[in-house]
Amino acid sequence: MDIKNFSRKKIADGVHISCYKDTRFQKNRIEICFSDILDRKYASLNAIIPAVLSRSNSKYKTMQELNNRLSQLYAAGINDFVEDEGDIQAFGLYSYSLCNEYAFDGENVLEEISTMLRDCIFDPYLENGIFPDSVVQLQKQNMIDVNNNDINNKTRYASMRAQAIAYESEPASVRRLGENEDIEEITAESAYKRYIEILETKNVEIICVGPADYTIVEKIFTEAFSKINRRPEPKFRTARSSIKNTVSVITEEMDIEQSKLVMVYKSDYDKEQWKHAMLASYMLGGDVSSKLFTIVREKLSLCYYCSSGFRRGKFAMIVNSGVEKDNLEKARTAIQQQLDELRNGKFTDEDMEKAKLSIATVLKACNDCMDSISTWISGCIYDDDYTTPEEKINHYSAVTREQIIAAADSMKLDTVYTLTSKEEKA
Numbered sequence: 001m002d003i004k005n006f007s008r009k010k011i012a013d014g015v016h017i018s019c020y021k022d023t024r025f026q027k028n029r030i031e032i033c034f035s036d037i038l039d040r041k042y043a044s045l046n047a048i049i050p051a052v053l054s055r056s057n058s059k060y061k062t063m064q065e066l067n068n069r070l071s072q073l074y075a076a077g078i079n080d081f082v083e084d085e086g087d088i089q090a091f092g093l094y095s096y097s098l099c100n101e102y103a104f105d106g107e108n109v110l111e112e113i114s115t116m117l118r119d120c121i122f123d124p125y126l127e128n129g130i131f132p133d134s135v136v137q138l139q140k141q142n143m144i145d146v147n148n149n150d151i152n153n154k155t156r157y158a159s160m161r162a163q164a165i166a167y168e169s170e171p172a173s174v175r176r177l178g179e180n181e182d183i184e185e186i187t188a189e190s191a192y193k194r195y196i197e198i199l200e201t202k203n204v205e206i207i208c209v210g211p212a213d214y215t216i217v218e219k220i221f222t223e224a225f226s227k228i229n230r231r232p233e234p235k236f237r238t239a240r241s242s243i244k245n246t247v248s249v250i251t252e253e254m255d256i257e258q259s260k261l262v263m264v265y266k267s268d269y270d271k272e273q274w275k276h277a278m279l280a281s282y283m284l285g286g287d288v289s290s291k292l293f294t295i296v297r298e299k300l301s302l303c304y305y306c307s308s309g310f311r312r313g314k315f316a317m318i319v320n321s322g323v324e325k326d327n328l329e330k331a332r333t334a335i336q337q338q339l340d341e342l343r344n345g346k347f348t349d350e351d352m353e354k355a356k357l358s359i360a361t362v363l364k365a366c367n368d369c370m371d372s373i374s375t376w377i378s379g380c381i382y383d384d385d386y387t388t389p390e391e392k393i394n395h396y397s398a399v400t401r402e403q404i405i406a407a408a409d410s411m412k413l414d415t416v417y418t419l420t421s422k423e424e425k426a
Contacts (some may be wrong), residue, residue: 001367001376001388008381011218012225016233017206018377019214022370026102030108030217031369032121032272033378034202036080036169037236040092044143044178045194048186049141050080050091051152052131053195057119070118074098078120086238086313090378096370099211122199124225130192142188143177150175153418158260159320162417165248167241167263172314190336199228203235203335207377209370212352217389238313240248243265243412251418258304259420261331263319265339269410272422275392276407279399280342281310281317282355284408289354291347294321302331305377317411323332342408347402352401362387 008018024224036046060066072075076097098112100106120212127131162173167173177183206221208214243266269277285292285308292306304322311318323331341347366372366389380386386396 001373001392003386003388004085006377006386009218011222012204012228013230014202015206015221015225015230016381017207017208017214017218017221018374018381020377022209022373023035023075024097025210025370027096027370028099028113028208028214029094029096029374030117030214031092031205031207031374032117032221033090033092033205033207034056035088035090035201035205035236038084038087038172038174038176040178040182042194043176045091045183046089046091046187046198047082047143047177047254048136048183048191049081049195049198050093051142052191053120053124054080054093055076055124055135055139056115058123058124058125058135059123059277060116062421064249065393066116066120072110073112074103074132076109078113078117082173082176083244084176085382087313088238088313089174089176089380090235092376093120095161108349110212110214110215111216111220112156116221117232118220118224122227124195131188131195133188136186136188136191136337140183143183143411144178145179147175147177147180147183152256154256154258155320155322158262158417158419159259159318161252161419162262162264162415163316163318165250165417166266166316167314167417168248170239170241172238172241189359201231201233203232205378205381207374209373211379224342226361228323228370241269241314241414243268244414245411248417251420253420253422256419256421259323259325259418261319261321261323261327261328262415262417262419263332263335264415264417265317265319267315267317267407268405268412269315269414271315273311273403273407274315275395276399276403277315277317277410278310278312278361279352279355279396280404280407280411281308282359283351284339284342285319286355287358289351289358291341291351292335293375294320295338296331296334300334301328302327306331306335314412319338328418328420336413339411339419343405345405347404349401352404356396356399360393363393363396369398369403 004023053064164173306321
């Protein structure tokens with residue numbers, strides 16, 4: 001990734017456009033991303049807005065009409081997204097479209113897709129001055145289905161519940177789509193009211209990736225935002241999660257065969273040195289060469305799976321494992337023992353180099369596709385740190401044994417969540 005190919009510009013209050021020119025691709029990707037602090041009062045309303053906007057606009061009044069035109073436009077696409085990262089909820093629309101050079105008869109595909117995106121966001125199809133009730137009701141059900149699928153996926157559900165307990169009373173404890181009862185309360189009127197508030201108050205990042213000159217995109221969205229009474233809120237940040245004085249130990253029962261054990265560790269380590277903590281987490285359970293995989297899973301046969309991941313914003317490490325019910329306590333002890341091994345420096349230089357190599361492989365992949373490049377740029381914007389993946393690889397390479405030991409030693413057990421089978425009744 002070459003930072004020389006990156007540009008960023010403010011086009012309205014709280015609105016920036018960032019472009020990364022990459023001639024390897026034959027398509028252009030445009031993302032319009034709104035951001036907000038996670039709040040149960042608004043999470044569901046925020047989430048439903050892009051789902052509604054991506055289905056139509058005042059020119060193409062139904063999803064079928066919109067899709068027909070997108071198909072004619074060389075199979076272009078407009079999609080919605082809702083994501084959560086720490087305390088932040090990010091949501092909006094993104095598009096893919098063929099480069100103008102490959103279109104017939106000089107058709108300006110980039111301008112057309114940019115105009116369609118603009119119309120979806122700023123000129124949606126309305127009935128009686130608000131969103132169509134039928135569309136809102138359909139998207140409500142889709143959101144509820146996604147939430148229910150999260151519960152049916154017990155691995156995901158256990159991790160989600162453990163983090164909700166670990167981040168209790170913090171924005172990060174809120175589900176990205178909100179709770180089902182909050183979704184049920186949404187009306188076409190309340191959704192439209194929230195839509196206007198979002199346009200006026202939320203920070204917006206427009207990210208373009210591909211080979212094109214994105215001057216036309218800048219022009220279209222500069223004009224669109226100039227017509228909005230913008231009064232943007234301050235830029236929200238994820239706050240480090242404080243370590244509990246007493247470990248939260250929670251066990252829940254469901255009709256399941258394989259128990260789930262999730263252990264959440266928090267750290268008071270220097271947040272500017274997060275790469276040390278990331279590398280320590282990777283050595284603990286980041287890949288097949290890690291301690292959790294080679295010892296707890298393979299050698300001791302205590303888990304079906306066992307891995308760890310580091311949440312940079314919250315400065316927390318999450319250990320996820322699938323365990324037989326009879327082995328829960330043994331697995332918990334073994335996981336803690338492997339962390340103690342890192343704290344005590346009981347690892348080889350080879351262990352450290354394998355983890356660094358694995359991280360380097362992941363970072364190199366950030367440059368492979370338009371989605372990952374866009375995600376990387378989003379992270380750079382949020383952190384106000386435009387370090388390239390290649391530069392970060394060098395940073396990880398410079399981490400020392402002593403720094404890994406110190407980062408591992410800072411990890412304090414905060415939450416132990418167990419999802420297990422119901423006790424059999426006589």
